[in-house]
Amino acid sequence: QAKEHILGYTIGNDVSARSLQFRGSQWILGKSLDNFAPIGPTIVAPNDFDFESATITTTVNGEIRQQAKLEQMIFKPYDIIAFLSSYMTLQEGDIIFTGTPSGVVLGKNESKYSWLKPGDTVTVSISGIGTLENKFI
Template sequence: MKLFNFYVNGHIHLGVLQDGTAHDATAGGYPAIPATMEHALNETLSLQALETAAANGPVVDVETIHFAPAVTAPEKILCVGLNYAAHAKESHMELPKYPTLFSKFSNALLGHKEAIRLPETAEKYDYEAELVIVIGKEARQVSKEEAPDYIFGYTAGNDFSARDLQLRTTQWIMGKSFDGFAPLGPYIVPAREINANQLQIQSYVNGTLRQNSNTSDLIFDPATIVSYISQYMTLKPGDVIYTGTPSGVILGYPEDKQVWLKPGDTVTIKIEGIGELTNTLTR
C-alpha cells in the first residue's frame, strides 16, 4: 500500500496505490468524510478505512496526474546532516557523536515531476537522495525502543542544496530552503510494510547513476533520530525528517571534477520499496 497526494481542479486529493492500481480516496469518501492525508497521519481514519475509501473512489492514472508533495503542511521539516558514514568521509568531516540537525521550511516543498526553479543568487546546485520519516503520532521524550510506534511511514526526498550559500556561514539554512528545495514523494509507504534499515537508495542525474548506497550505512537510524529529536521538541503528526544523504554528491567530488547542476538537468531519487522522485531544473 502506498499513499500519495495529487491535485484535482486545484484541490489536493489523497490517492491510494494498491496492487498496481491507484484510486482517489478523497472522491470515494468514508462514508461521508472525504479522506485526506491528514486523516491518515493523525489516525482519524485507519489504513483499512483508507483502503475502503479508495475502493469506492475512481481509478487514477499515476503517469498523468499532477502530484503534490507527499506531505503538504508539516509543522516541522527537519533534516539530519552527515548521517551516512561514507558521506561524512567524502566531506572530510568526522563522524558526528549526535545527529546534526537543521531545518527547511514549507515553501521548499515540491511534488514529483514539478520543476525546481533555480534562483540567480547561487551557482553551486547539488542533489541529495534521502529517506524521509513521516511522523504519525505526537512524540515527546520517547525512547529508541518506543520510537517506531510514532513513525507513520517513509517517503523519498531530495535535500536540494546551493552549496555556495550553504557554506557561506556556519548556518546552512540559506543554501537549503529556497522555494522548491525540498522535493518530497511521490509515495508514502506505511512503516509496517517496510524495513527502513535495509533499503537501497540511489540518485540519478540525466539518467546517470550518482549515488548508490543502502540505509544500513546510516550512522543514526530512524528510531534513534526520532527518539533524539523528541527529547528536545515535540514531534507532531505530519512532521517530516530527512535522514541524510549517502556518498556521491557533487560536493564530495575533487574540486576539479565538480560540475554543478544547471537548468535542464533532471534528478531522480530512487528508494527501494518506495519509488522514484523526479524533478527537472529550470530558471
Template sequence: MRVATFSIAGERRVGLVDAEGETIAPFDLSVEAAKGGILGLIERNGALPRTLSPLPLSSVELEAPIPHPRRNIFCVGKNYYEHAHEFARSGFDSSAAAGAIPKDPIIFSKVPESVVATHSKVLIDTKVSSAIDYEAELAVIIGKEGRGISKEDALDHVWGYTIVNDVTARDLQGKYSQWLIGKSQDTFCPMGPWAVTKDEFDLETAGIRCFVNGDMRQNSKISLLIFDIPTIISTLSQGLTLKPGDIIATGTPAGVGIGFNPPKYLKAGDVVRVEIDGIGALENRFSEWAQ
C-alpha cells in the same frame, strides 16, 4: 499501503496507489480533510475511510504527500560515513572543525515553502547561487505525538516514509554558519512521489540511489546510516514534542556533487531521479529562475 496526494479537476484528493503504480483509488475524504494531503489520513489514527472507484494514475497530477508541512522539515546532516568524509573535505562544512564523523546527530531544517512534488521544476536562481547540489534522502513521517521518546519506542511513532531530494546551494551553505538559507531556497525540497506506511517498508534491506541525467551518482543502503532512525527520533524528541505530520529527512549517502573534483553542480536542464526500494522514484527537472 502506498498513499498519494493528487489533484484532479483543480481539486486536491488523497488516494491509494495500486501495487503496479497504474491506478489510484481516492479515499472518501472531504475536500477540507484532503487539503493537508496525507495529513487527512494520519489524523484519523488508523481509521481509514472507504476508497472510491480507482482512476488511471496517468489521469491525475501527483502532489507532495504533504504539500505544505505545518512545521519546518527536520533534517540530519553528515549521516553516512563516506558522505561525512566527502563533505568535510569539500570546504563547505562549517562543522568540520569538530571532526568528519559527528558525535551526535547534526540537525537543521528546511522551510515548508521549499516543498514541491515529483515532476515539478526545481528552480535555479543564478543571481543567488552558482553551486546547486542534490542529496537523495529517506524521509520519515511521524504519526503519533511524543516527547522524550526512547529509542526502543521510536518506531511506534512513525506513520510511514517518503523520498526527499535535499537540494542545497553549497556556496550559501558555506557562507553562513547555519544551513537554513542554503537548504530552504524556493523549490529546494522535492518530495514524493507518494508515501508508504511503515509496515510496507524494510529499513534493513532498502537501497537508495540517485541519478543525474541517467548517470548514477549515489548508491547505498538505508541500513548504513550513522545514526539510525530510532536514534534520530529519540534525539529530536528530547524537550521537543514531535507531532503527527512532522517530516524528518534522514541524511544522504556519498556521491553528491561536491564529492567530485571538480564539483559536479546542477544546471538548468538537468534531471535528478532519486529511487528508494519499497517506495518508488522521485524525479525533477532543474530550470533557470525566470528573472
C-alpha cells in the same frame, strides 16, 4: 517508543544551493528556498516497507551519483527520532530528512563532478517506495 510514531517512509530530495549556503556560518539560506526539499511520490507504511533490504539510488541525468543500502545508515530512523524528540517537540505530520549517502559533489573533485545546473534531472529512488524525479530550472 519511536516506532509507534512513524506514519511511513517516503523519498526526499535534500536540495542545497551551495553558493548561498556558504555566504554565512549558517546553512539555512542554502537549504530553504522555494521548491527545495521535494518529497514523494508516496508514503509507505512501516509494516509495508523492508527498511533493512532497501537501496537508495540518486542519479543526475541518468548517471549514478549515490547508491547505498539503507541498513548502512549510521543513525537509524528510530535513533534519529529519539534524539530529536529529546530536544524538540515533534508534531504529527513532521518530516525528518535522515541524511544522504556519499556521492555529493561537495568534497569531491569538482572537475569530474559538476554542480547541478538548469536542465539537469535528478532522480532519487528507494526500492520499496518508488522514484522522485526533479528537473532543475
